[in-house]
Amino acid sequence: MQQNNINLSGMSTSQQELFEYMSETLQTSEKGLLEMQQSNPQNFQKLVEKMKRTMRREKAKQRKNKEEPEIVSSSKKIKRKKEDDDPLRDNDKKTIQMIRNRISAQNSRDRKKQYLHQLESQAQKELDYNNDLRKQLEDLQEKHQKLTNKSSKIRNQLTILQQLGRGSRLGKISLASLDPCVSVFKQQHQTITTPLVKIEEMSSESAMRPINYEKSYSIIDTNTFFEEEKLGVGVSEESENCYNQLLPISLYRLNSQIEYELGQHS
Structure with a gap:
């Protein structure tokens, strides 16, 4: 193809197809194309290049449309063949997956229940242990309170005995009766001749004797008192029982004698 003139008889098949395509697209004849070429050769050449690209794209689309039905049909055949070879259909696969999901969910719920049961059991054990400690x-507070009360009573009586003094016979006997650890006096060192059970037989004359205030003892001096008087003290398993039985009687008698002596000296 030359720019100044078009000789259709000397063109190749592709060139002839191009000019035919241009005639159909531009709706003009070959004579009109020659006039366009002669009037403006540069624009006509650009138009020819553009029409070439357009024609190529359309031919490619036509080939693709022809090939696609074959590809689609072949893919359907392949899929149908796979379905025939696979014993499990889509519905069967969905059913199997649904069953697996249910089994997994049930296992998860069972694990959660077991874990909660372990936590509840552990919490109950902790509560029981806490209740036992309380x-x-x-119990310890109650025992402590009882011991505190006993100690307070003994301290009060010892305070009164401290005021009576060391020389008082009543003070000596009462100190021996108030000591919770005294159970047996050693015979070879025993100096008290009047038994505790004969305190009631004390005459009023002995009770009216003047009290010796030469030396007084504090609340914690009972051990010193027994050492000076050569009293042997033995601790036995029955001391606590003897103390619980003897202390109320001795305190009652002691209070009676103290009230009597205070009445005589007042």
Whole structure:
């Protein structure tokens, strides 16, 4: 193809197809194309290049449309063949997956229940242990209170005996009766001749004797008192029982004698 003139008889098949395509697209004849070429050769050449690209794209689309039905049909055949070879259909696969999901969910719920049961059991054990500790604490507090009350009573009586003084016979006997650890006096060192059970037989004359205030003892001087008087003290398993039985009687008699002596000296 030359720019100044078009000789259709000397063109190749592709060039002839191009000019035919241009005639159909531009709706003009070959004579009109020659006039366009002669009037403006540069624009006509650009138009020819553009029409070439357009024609190539359309031919490619036509080939693709022809090939696609074959590809689609072949893919359907392949899929149908796979379905025939696979014993499990889509519905069967969905059913199997649904069953697996249910089994997994049930296992998860079972694990959660087991874990919660373990936590509840552990919490109950901790509560029981806490209750046992509280009960033990209450028992210890009660015992402590009882011991505190006993100690307070003994201290009060010892304070009164301290005021009576060391020389008082009543003070000696009462100190021996108030000591919770005294159970047996050693015979070879025993100096008290009047038994505790004969305190009631004390005459009023002995009770009216003047009290010796040469030396007084504090609340914690009972051990010193027994050492100076050569009293042997033995601790036995029955001391606590003897103390619980003897202390109320001795305190009652002691209070009676103290009231009597205070009445005589007042």
